[in-house]
Amino acid sequence: MAEQTTSYQDEPATRSRFGMPAPGQALEGPLLAWILLAPALLLLIVVIFYPVAHTIWLSFHSLNLSEPLNNHWIGWRNYKNILTNPVFGFWNAVRFSILFSVAVTVISFVIGFAFALILNERIRFQTLWRGLALIPWVIPYVVVAYLFFYMFNSQYGIVNDVLTSINLFGWRPVPHPLGWYGGTGTLARVAVITAAIWNRFPFFTLMLLAGLQTLPQDLFDAAKVDGAGAFARFKLVTLPGLRGIIAVVTTLSLIWSLNEFAIIWAMTNGGPGVATDNMVIHIYRAAFIEQGISRAATMSTVWLLMLLVFTYFYVRIMEGKAGVE
Amino acid sequence: MSVHALTPRTRKRIGRFFLYVALAILMVYAFFPTFWLISTSLKPQLEAFQNPPTWIPHTITFHSYRILPEDHAGFVQYLKNSFIVGIATTVITLIAAAHAGYALSRFRFRGARSLVLLILATQMFPYVTILISLYTLFRQLHLLNTYQALILAFTAFSLPFSIWMMKGFCDTVPADLEEAARVDGASRLRALYDVLLPVIAPGVVAIGLFTFLTAWNELLFALTLTSSPNMRTIPPGFVLTYIGEFQDRWPDMMAASVVVSIPVIILFTIFQRQLVRGLTAGAVKG
Structure with a gap:
């Protein structure tokens, strides 16, 4: 943990140990710190911590909005149900959430990194390309969703048009238009992941480009003098220099993808069947469409616990990063 | 001829060439959906359902933008x-x-x-x-x-x-x-x-x-x-x-x-x- 070595540790002798100011002096010390923190903490307590606690409480009840009066303590029954009975689709949603997040993060990281490396070279119209590369990131999620929904349309979408027109010396990998939103749902998964990747890669480009610019140029020069080729320089100088930022941005991307709702909901509603049903959509549907509040609360709680394990690593990465400075 | 036989200057040129090719590919990837968004917004209703789709609208119309407010x-x-x-x-x-x-x-x-x-x-x-x-x-x-x-x-x-x-x-x-x-x-x-x-x-x-x-x-x-x-x-x-x-x-x-x-x-x-x-x-x- 990086404590500020420059923090004000020594309070002037005129102050009490609680930091109460002596008459005529400005507020100081821990009291002032808590006052400065108060608005943010108040908001976090009301909008995040209280609701989470209430959700956990609900998960031990039998609240269903179709019969709201039948709400009583039922212990672990909800947990047993969702964890053991496949009817509730919990594990399916867990699997797709992880698949979606890992696929989106890994692929958009590779694309975004490639972009960052190219845009970091001396090229013509650099600023223009950098600006254009950012656009997919700032286009609203729902717009991205509907745009890709249209592009992946089975009858008149541009994706099918391009795929079916591929003809390599008589070999046509996709002879017939694909039904993207039907069948087993594999193609629907590809479609939502493709849309999310296009929306995500500029974030990596932006952050990694910023990171690349902090790398000291003389390290590259030294490596060059030592005869290191482009690939060796990338492996020995670029990657180690960016390790901290790579850890941060990939973790952030994983978190955002695990929370993804807009792109999937607007494109497929979780379908066909439950093929693109991630945890957020699954819980949203359970709570607000099927009205099973307590069941949704139970799944939320288990999901929260699973993500907390992940958080443990996340916090350690962040702390490790702060410690380097 | 192996790459190492090339003069440094030629190697550098080849490197630049591939750099710009890679840039072009990535820019097409980054910009194509946005192009498709704008292109479709300028099409008349029926043209948007055409198969095969038209890349540049045959008839460019701002109708969709004009009707937006009301x-x-x-x-x-x-x-x-x-x-x-x-x-x-x-x-x-x-x-x-x-x-x-x-x-x-x-x-x-x-x-x-x-x-x-x-x-x-x-x-x-x-x-x-x-x-x-x-x-x-x-x-x-x-x-x-x-x-x-x-x-x-x-x-x-x-x-x-x-x-x-x-x-x-x-x-x-x-x-x-x-x-x-x-x-x-x-x-x-x-x-x-x-x-x-x-x-x-x-x-x-x-x-x-x-x-x-x-x-x-x-x-x-x-x-x-x-x-x-x-x-x-x-x-x-x-x-x-x-x-x-x-x-x-x-x-x-x-x-x-x-x-x-x-x-x-x-x-x-x-x-x-x-x-x-x-x-x-x-x-x-x-």
């Missing part, structure tokens, strides 16, 4: 709501995060370390865990269908990341800088406002942009916490409009999409330099 009931209202909620969320987040980040960076007090960890962990809470109970809470407080509900929710979601970033920015500035000002008789807050904030301004802009983008994009809570069309922001407005009566009116939908994308694109273009400078200075270090 045709899509509520479209202007969604845009207005998104601006109100987005700006308010950004302002409140920046104020709260600046003070909290400053306190965590500059003060030592009991629990400070746990607090930083707690705030980082909050970042990981799945939003959907909060949704169910927040909906119930806001219903009891009669906050459903109000700007306040959306602003409170979006601010709380943006805060953990913003506080953490702000603390990082403050950490990069030596405390001597403020100390000099404080010796001159300025109070703590004066030092924050007059000395520290101007120095970390690019970082503040970066946090503001992230926050605005989050509020502008959010669908799950906007959909749940509002039910009246008057209160909807763009994302729920879009979902509910285009799943209903306007379904399959592609050019109209794409025209509306272009219009709602423009404000954020302008915003990011204006502040791009500060954004990169801010990220370079703070978040990326280490």
Whole structure:
């Protein structure tokens, strides 16, 4: 943990140990710190911590909005149900959430990194390309969703048009238009992941480009003098220099993808069947469409616990990063 | 002939060539969907259903843009709501995060370390865990269908990341800088406002942009916490409009999409330099 070595540790002798100011002096010390923190903490307590606690409480009840009066303590029954009975689709949603997040993060990281490396070279119209590369990131999620929904349309979408027109010396990998939103749902998964990747890669480009610019140029020069080729320089100088930022941005991307709702909901509603049903959509549907509040609360709680394990690593990465400075 | 037999100059030229080829491929990938969005928005209704699709519209028409204000009931209202909620969320987040980040960076007090960890962990809470109970809470407080509900929710979601970033920015500035000002008789807050904030301004802009983008994009809570069309922001407005009566009116939908994308694109273009400078200075270090 990086404590500020420059923090004000020594309070002037005129102050009490609680930091109460002596008459005529400005507020100081821990009291002032808590006052400065108060608005943010108040908001976090009301909008995040209280609701989470209430959700956990609900998960031990039998609240269903179709019969709201039948709400009583039922212990672990909800947990047993969702964890053991496949009817509730919990594990399916867990699997797709992880698949979606890992696929989106890994692929958009590779694309975004490639972009960052190219845009970091001396090229013509650099600023223009950098600006254009950012656009997919700032286009609203729902717009991205509907745009890709249209592009992946089975009858008149541009994706099918391009795929079916591929003809390599008589070999046509996709002879017939694909039904993207039907069948087993594999193609629907590809479609939502493709849309999310296009929306995500500029974030990596932006952050990694910023990171690349902090790398000291003389390290590259030294490596060059030592005869290191482009690939060796990338492996020995670029990657180690960016390790901290790579850890941060990939973790952030994983978190955002695990929370993804807009792109999937607007494109497929979780379908066909439950093929693109991630945890957020699954819980949203359970709570607000099927009205099973307590069941949704139970799944939320288990999901929260699973993500907390992940958080443990996340916090350690962040702390490790702060410690380097 | 092996690559090594080439003169350094030729090798460099070949390298440049491949660099530009790679740039071209990536730019096509980055820009094609946006091109398709604009192209479709300029097509007449029927042309959007043509198979094979036309790349450049045969007939270019601005009809979809012209009918936007009156045709899509509520479209202007969604845009207005998104601006109100987005700006308010950004302002409140920046104020709260600046003070909290400053306190965590500059003060030592009991629990400070746990607090930083707690705030980082909050970042990981799945939003959907909060949704169910927040909906119930806001219903009891009669906050459903109000700007306040959306602003409170979006601010709380943006805060953990913003506080953490702000603390990082403050950490990069030596405390001597403020100390000099404080010796001159300025109070703590004066030092924050007059000395520290101007120095970390690019970082503040970066946090503001992230926050605005989050509020502008959010669908799950906007959909749940509002039910009246008057209160909807763009994302729920879009979902509910285009799943209903306007379904399959592609050019109209794409025209509306272009219009709602423009404000954020302008915003990011204006502040791009500060954004990169801010990220370079703070978040990326280490």
